[in-house]
Structure formats: structure tokens, C-alpha cells
Amino acid sequence: MSMSNHNTFLIKGADLVGGGRQDLLIKDGVLAAVGKAAPKGATVVDADGLVALPGLVDLHTHLREPGREDAETVSTGSAAAAAGGFTAVLAMANTSPVTDTAEAAERVFDLGRACGLVDVQPVGAVSKGLAGESLAELGLMARSRAGVRVFSDDGKCVHDARLMRRALEYVKAFGGVVSQHAQEPRLADGAACCHEGELSGRLGLPGWPGVAEDVIVARDIMLARHTGSRVHIAHVSTAGSVEVIRWAKAQGTAVTAEVTPHHLMLSTSRLEDYDPTYKVNPPLRPDEDIEQLRTALADGTIDAVATDHAPHARHDKEHAFAEAAFGMLGLEQALQVVNTVMVQPGLMTWQQVADAMSVRPAEIAGLAGHGRPLAVGEPANLTLIDPSATVEVDAAQSHSLSRNNPWHGEKLIGQVQATFLRGRATLLDQEVITA
């Protein structure tokens, strides 16, 4: 046992977003002091040159438990999240069984609390069994101990306009939101596996066009306007969606949107070698879309960065491109990617990163205690990042059970060095501990 009290941390000289260089005292789970403090027995964390952000909140994580514990569990996914700077994640409902009842939601919630590395907040399914036919128990999930506020059939689009309308009307009663996987099934042929364009033609892979996303985004914005309810667009990937969302926000419609790290950085050209690691839904898009996604994130048209962390076991991913599973990892590299493509080139400030990766996601999901300013009396949910370290990503070095990491071999800028959840260190690089 060391001399230090493991529940008391003195973070020295961190660069606080909006607050300059400060010391932070973490005690009894809260920020006990901001500014100068020198308590005895605290573990001292040297944060010289590190940026302190409120703990990150991921609106879109697939944890695979229950059902596919060979790909990820609540515990391994939580560890990956903490390593990436997250203190809360929204766990998507496309598990087996589906999270479409109060009991199922409470089970996921409890697994998360038992693990204790991040707050796991279950997303409830919109439709029973994600079948797109009848509404799941939205009200019971909302009133359950899990307090579900975000509903999504993610993996599938709620394509029936009547069902979508009813879901929006229903969640309005308790301040909930429907997160839509926007993909018109009639425009996205069953065999489609990548973006439809020049490259899909050349590679001989069936593709689906960006407009399959755009039309659902437009429809759901009109339904949100009609019902006076809130819609959230998951993993926006096209310039067309951005255009429609920008228009809707200018009209005052209650629409919010997220973009993934991979859609901000990786283009369709990654498919040249038919590597199934880059097979994802929605697909990687051309440079013109990426450009618009970056602009929209920087100007607030897109509210949040969400990972769509989608672990897959080797035997589901290592197939010919057309047969492999859709999805890629994201939790551990998300902040690095945002730093590399947005902060370092001067497109975004750290304050904006805090907004897009913590404040806004917590607001959208109605998560109390997260996305809060780093101020005295607030829960000590925060993360420290070295913004200038260049790191070569190694897929083998991961807390996730899966290895479908699209950043493998990539040099990214930034390294997460510590994460605290209500004052407990869920990640603490030994290098930064000085006493």
C-alpha cells in the first residue's frame, strides 16, 4: 500500500478548457477545489501540458452483451471506453436478446454499474425485436430503474413512417429522443456493402447511394416538426444529410446529429484492397462528404461525435468483403482522431471538443452528472489528454475483445493519460503519477 490515498487526487497544472492552467483536487468523488490546493496524502498527478476535459460521453456504443460475449462484454467495452477518456456510454439495443423491455434495460444498466468503469446507459429499442412492426415497451423502459431516454433500432432503420411518428409522439411525453439509423431500405439493396460510386463500380461491389440516408433524414425532420418531438440522427455520413439538418436547425426543428470518428477521417478509397475492416454501415464516403462533415461539426450543425464502436469477432469479420460483418472499433481512438483531424488543423478548439464529446451528448441523452463544467462541487468525471504525443495505433493493444480496428498502423496525435469516474481513476498512466 502506498502512502497516497487512492480517493484523493491532486491534478497539477492541467490546461482546463475555458479556465486556463489550474490544479484540480478530487476528493470524495467530487471536484473539491479548482485552483491552488496542497492536501497531504493525495496522489499527485503531473498534468503539465495535458488538457483536462469533462469525461467523454458516447451516444453510440455496441457492447454485445448479452448474446455476443465473444465479440465484447460490458466489462471489456467499459475498459476500452475508460481508456479512450469516456465516463459514460449509451449501449445500443441490438443485442441478443434485444433491449426492448424494462428488464432487459435494467440488466444492461446493472452490468455496467457492477463493472464500474463507465456509466453504461442502455438505449431501448424502438420496435419489438427490432422487427420494425410494433412499438417496444418505451414507457416501461423509461420508468424503469435504468431510466431509458434514448430509443433506437440501430443496425436497422425505422423505415415505417407511421411507426416512426408514433415513437416520436410517445417519447415526447417523458423528454425522450429517437436516434435514427437513417437508411431507406428500398434504396439500399440487401447485398449492398459500400458507398455507391465510381469505386464500387470498379471494385465490382454492390453499393448504396448517399441519398438512401438523406431521404430518411429529411422525412424524420418533418416528422419531428409535425409531432413537436426530438429526433437524433445517428452516424451522419453524407453532405446531403448535413444540408438538410442545417436547414432544419435554421427553422428551429428539434433535430440533433452525431458523426463518427471514422466518417471524419477515412474515405471510400480505403476499400481498394477489399479489407473488410473498412466495411461499415453507413459506408465510408468520398472526400467531398468528409469535408462537409468536418465543416458541420465545427459549426455546430452536427452536435456530437459518437463512436459507433462495433466490435466483431474474427470469424464474422474475416470473410470476403461482401460477406463480412459491418462495423469497426472506435472507443479507444475517438479523441485522438478528433484531435488529429479537427483540433490540430485548427478546425476546432478544445472547448468545442468538450461540447461535442461530453456536454452535448449528455444533454441529448438526458444524462445527469455528465457533461458538466469542471467546477467545484461537480462530480469528478474527467479525462486528461496529452494533445501533442504522436502514437502509432496497434490493434493488438486494446481492451476490446475484438480487433477490427480501422486505425491499426495509423499515426494519430494525442494520448489519453487518465480518466476519473466520480473520483475513481478508471485509467491512470503511471508516467503521470509523481507522488
Ligand SMILES: NC(=O)N[C@@H](CC(=O)O)C(=O)O
Ligand atoms: N455500424 C455498423 O456497421 N454496425 C453496427 C450497427 C449499426 O450501427 O448500424 C453493428 O452493430 O455492428
Ligand SMILES: [Zn+2]
Ligand atoms: Zn447504425
Ligand SMILES: [Zn+2]
Ligand atoms: Zn451502431
